[in-house]
Structure formats: structure tokens, C-alpha cells
Amino acid sequence: MATSIWWLRRDLRLSDNGALAAAAAKGSVVPVFVLDPKFAERAGAARMAFMLRNLRSLNDQMGGALVVLHGKPEEQIPRLAKALDVTDVHCARDFAPYGRARDQQVAAALAANGRRLVGSDSPYVIDPGVVLKDDGTALRVFTPFYKRWQQHEWKLVGDCAPTWKDASDFSDGIPHDPPCAATLPDAGETAAWTRWTTWAPHGLGDYKDVRNNPGIDGTSMLSAQLRFGVIHPRQLLAELPAGSGADHFRSEICWREFYADVMFHRPDSTWNNLQEKMDRLPVDTDDRAKHRFAAWCEARTGYPIVDAGMRQMLATGWMHNRVRMIVASFLVKDLHVPWQWGAAFFMRHLVDGDIASNNHGWQWTAGTGTDAAPYFRVFNPFGQSEKFDPDGSYLRTWIPEIAELDNTHIHAPWTLGLHAPAHYPAPIVDHAVEREEALARYKKVSGK
DNA sequence: TTTTGAGTTGTTCGA
DNA sequence: GTCGAACAACTCAAA
Numbered sequence: 001m002a003t004s005i006w007w008l009r010r011d012l013r014l015s016d017n018g019a020l021a022a023a024a025a026k027g028s029v030v031p032v033f034v035l036d037p038k039f040a041e042r043a044g045a046a047r048m049a050f051m052l053r054n055l056r057s058l059n060d061q062m063g064g065a066l067v068v069l070h071g072k073p074e075e076q077i078p079r080l081a082k083a084l085d086v087t088d089v090h091c092a093r094d095f096a097p098y099g100r101a102r103d104q105q106v107a108a109a110l111a112a113n114g115r116r117l118v119g120s121d122s123p124y125v126i127d128p129g130v131v132l133k134d135d136g137t138a139l140r141v142f143t144p145f146y147k148r149w150q151q152h153e154w155k156l157v158g159d160c161a162p163t164w165k166d167a168s169d170f171s172d173g174i175p176h177d178p179p180c181a182a183t184l185p186d187a188g189e190t191a192a193w194t195r196w197t198t199w200a201p202h203g204l205g206d207y208k209d210v211r212n213n214p215g216i217d218g219t220s221m222l223s224a225q226l227r228f229g230v231i232h233p234r235q236l237l238a239e240l241p242a243g244s245g246a247d248h249f250r251s252e253i254c255w256r257e258f259y260a261d262v263m264f265h266r267p268d269s270t271w272n273n274l275q276e277k278m279d280r281l282p283v284d285t286d287d288r289a290k291h292r293f294a295a296w297c298e299a300r301t302g303y304p305i306v307d308a309g310m311r312q313m314l315a316t317g318w319m320h321n322r323v324r325m326i327v328a329s330f331l332v333k334d335l336h337v338p339w340q341w342g343a344a345f346f347m348r349h350l351v352d353g354d355i356a357s358n359n360h361g362w363q364w365t366a367g368t369g370t371d372a373a374p375y376f377r378v379f380n381p382f383g384q385s386e387k388f389d390p391d392g393s394y395l396r397t398w399i400p401e402i403a404e405l406d407n408t409h410i411h412a413p414w415t416l417g418l419h420a421p422a423h424y425p426a427p428i429v430d431h432a433v434e435r436e437e438a439l440a441r442y443k444k445v446s447g448k
Numbered sequence: 449t450t451t452t453g454a455g456t457t458g459t460t461c462g463a
Numbered sequence: 464g465t466c467g468a469a470c471a472a473c474t475c476a477a478a
Contacts, residue, residue, distance in 0.1 A: 377458045
């Protein structure tokens with residue numbers, strides 16, 4: 001029996017893991033994770049810490065067999081393969097732009113010495129690039145994508161019982177967590193499944209209705225685990241009962257796959273507008289915009305729902321999806337700042353930061369991406385707050401300075417005039433004014 | 449090939 | 464308070 005390497009990247013789990021199963025089928029397995037300096041460039045302490053904690057959990061599950069290497073994958077993986085005299089390196093396919101380029105380099109470096117990088121499985125139920133129209137081209141609208149996506153077959157890989165080969169002599173070790181004040185989700189497969197089994201029985205039933213309410217435990221909050229493959233989305237699909245709540249949850253899983261598919265076909269849309277005509281949309285990047293952006297980052301816009309969302313993200317590495325849309329709309333349409341600034345800030349602070357979901361989510365809000373969103377769709381932060389946090393519980397959790405206000409004024413403390421809390425900032429902009437400004441800018445782009 | 453219908457998540461205004 | 468219409472024009476998908 002041969003020994004092969006299992007290179008973990010975005011599949012930090014032992015259950016239902018196609019790449020691990022492929023490696024284990026050939027003999028003993030050396031599990032390897034490479035701490036790529038490129039990751040630290042974009043990820044903040046929260047995501048780094050969550051990842052390291054998951055590595056520790058995995059290492060415990062493996063009896064200490066995990067080899068952690070520090071450095072560039074295209075150097076570290078071939079070096080280890082050579083040292084261990086291993087022919088095959090197994091991994092799950094990565095479809096994001098950086099991952100594809102990296103894997104090409106690693107595969108080439110391995111091939112130079114007669115070794116192979118073998119891709120099996122991926123972080124998705126259906127691999128990006130597979131769901132296509134009848135004419136073989138990609139889809140750019142969600143609903144038809146969702147219909148076709150559901151017609152594709154998938155099945156669980158199932159668990160395997162790998163024999164770990166001890167190569168710990170080669171390991172650089174798992175570093176300590178970077179300083180991180182945020183309260184993160186518990187790491188590890190067991191904790192992930194505990195969350196699912198405690199949330200799903202009550203959460204799925206009325207998911208469609210309460211998922212938009214940030215003050216309620218209405219979402220699975222498993223995005224970070226999906227990001228790192230602590231849970232595979234097909235494992236969740238396999239758990240779904242019948243019912244409209246579960247149907248809606250399924251469509252949310254599909255959104256993640258849809259955006260990965262869009263990015264696979266258009267890697268340039270990672271940081272550029274998917275719709276080229278939107279390059280003509282005027283955005284502000286001057287000093288005033290920078291100051292406004294700083295206020296947004298530091299949760300002092302004076303709009304409670306916006307500031308609450310930013311505080312939640314800074315404190316926990318996670319923000320409720322409804323609030324992500326609200327703060328994104330505010331940055332793009334009230335402050336007229338490029339969506340890329342917000343997307344990069346999110347990528348730094350989110351534990352679940354996923355380049356495809358994050359950046360195309362931002363593009364959706366900015367009106368530059370998928371979905372020909374009407375240009376007049378401008379979120380009213382006050383109205384959204386009233387509608388989705390009617391009792392103000394979310395606001396009170398994150399902004400104690402205004403917790404004493406009644407359910408009407410808490411959404412808009414400035415309406416109290418002189419009686420507004422002195423220790424909470426006044427709005428940095430007038431939404432009504434900025435809404436008109438945004439409409440004018442967008443209209444300019446749509447009308448030739 | 450042409451035509452037709454539709455497109456995650458909204459807001460405002462006036463009846 | 465509720466409800467429907469208006470807010471444009473375009474791209475996409477499928478018939």
C-alpha cells in the first residue's frame with residue numbers, strides 16, 4: 001500500500017470528505033495544511049484564529065498527525081512530497097481565482113518530479129462550471145440557475161477510516177492564535193453539528209419568515225463552518241426535511257454555489273464590476289469619502305442599524321445577512337463609496353469571509369453584479385430597522401448607549417432632537433438627500 | 449431566429 | 464393604516 005498526502009484547504013473535516021477518501025483508498029495518509037502568507041494578507045485575526053482552532057481540533061481527531069507547513073504552497077507541498085517520497089497529493093478542487101492559480105503552480109512543481117496533484121470533490125454540492133444552459137453557456141440569473149442546479153444529482157461521499165502516517169517531524173506546528181478580541185463560534189466538527197442539531201428543529205420551520213430578523217436566532221450561523229469546510233453543504237442538504245422553510249434554506253445554499261459559479265466563469269469580477277457599464281457610475285474617493293468610510297468602519301454613522309451591524313461584525317466576526325445588506329447599501333448608496341472598499345473590509349473582519357459570496361453579494365447591493373436590480377432600490381436604514389427589528393432587541397444588544405429609548409425612537413435617535421442621547425453620534429449624512437444623489441448617479445449610468 | 453416574460457431581499461406617494 | 468402603482472431600461476432565459 002502506498003502513502004499519499006492529503007492537502008487540506010477549505011475542507012477542514014474528516015466526515016464525508018471526497019479528497020480524504022481518495023487518499024485513504026490508496027493506503028496511509030499524511031494530512032497536511034499549508035499556512036500560506038497570502039491568506040494572512042487578506043484575513044484578519046478573527047478568521048485566522050477560527051481557522052487555527054479548527055486545525056487544532058482536527059489535529060486532535062487525527063491523534064496529532066496533522067503536518068502544518070509555513071510558506072508558499074508551491075514550495076512546501078513539493079518539498080514535503082519529495083521528502084516523504086510520495087507520488088500523489090490529494091486535495092479538493094478550489095475554483096476561486098487565487099486557488100486555481102496556486103494549484104496550477106503546485107501541480108506543475110510536482111509534475112516536474114513525476115508527482116501528481118489529484119483533485120477530487122470541492123466545497124460545493126455541484127462544482128462551479130457544471131450548471132449550464134442548454135447551449136452550454138453559464139447562467140447569470142439566480143432563479144434559472146437554481147432550477148437547473150436542483151436537477152443535478154449529488155450524493156454523500158460517506159465516511160472513511162484513514163490510517164494516518166506519522167510525519168510530524170516535518171511539521172512546523174500550529175501557531176498560537178493572533179491577538180483577537182472577537183468572540184468566535186466554537187471550532188471543530190462536533191461543535192458545528194451541535195449547532196445544527198440544536199438550531200434546525202426550531203429554525204427551519206419558520207426560516208422563511210424569521211431569517212430576516214437580526215434580533216432572532218433565525219439563521220443557522222454556520223457560514224464560517226461552510227467557509228472552511230468544517231461542514232459540507234451537501235451534508236446539510238441531506239439533513240433537510242420537507243417543507244417551505246427547508247426549501248428556502250436550500251436556496252440559500254444554492255446562492256453560495258451560484259456566486260462561486262459566476263466567479264468561476266468571470267474571475268475578473270472578483271474585484272471589478274461584473275457589468276462593465278457600471279464602471280461609469282461616479283463614486284467618491286476623496287478625503288470626505290475617506291472620512292465617511294472611516295465612520296462606517298468604526299460604527300459611528302449615527303444610524304443605529306448600521307452601527308449595530310458593524311459592531312456585531314467587529315465583536316463576533318459575523319453579521320446577520322439582512323444587516324449586511326443594510327450596511328452595504330448605506331456605504332454604497334448613502335456614502336457613494338466604491339463597493340470594493342466595503343468588500344475588502346468585510347473580508348478582513350468576517351470569520352466566514354468567502355471571496356465569491358462576499359464580493360458578489362456586495363456587487364448585488366451595488367447594482368454592478370448579477371440581477372438587473374432596479375436602480376431605485378435604495379435601502380432606507382430607518383425603515384429596514386423598523387421592519388426587521390421592530391422591538392429594537394438587536395439594536396439594544398449592540399448599542400447600549402441607546403438601549404433606554406422606546407421602540408419608536410431607538411431606530412432614529414435624532415428624531416428626539418435635543419433629547420437625543422448625547423453619547424451617540426448624530427447621523428453623518430441625511431438619508432433623504434443621499435438617496436436622491438444615488439438615484440441621480442445611477443440614472444446617469446442607465447440612461448445613455 | 450424571434451419573441452416574450454421575468455428578474456432575492458425596496459421605497460414612496462397618493463388614494 | 465393599507466394598498467396598488469410608479470419608479471427605467473436592460474439583460475437574461477426559455478419558449
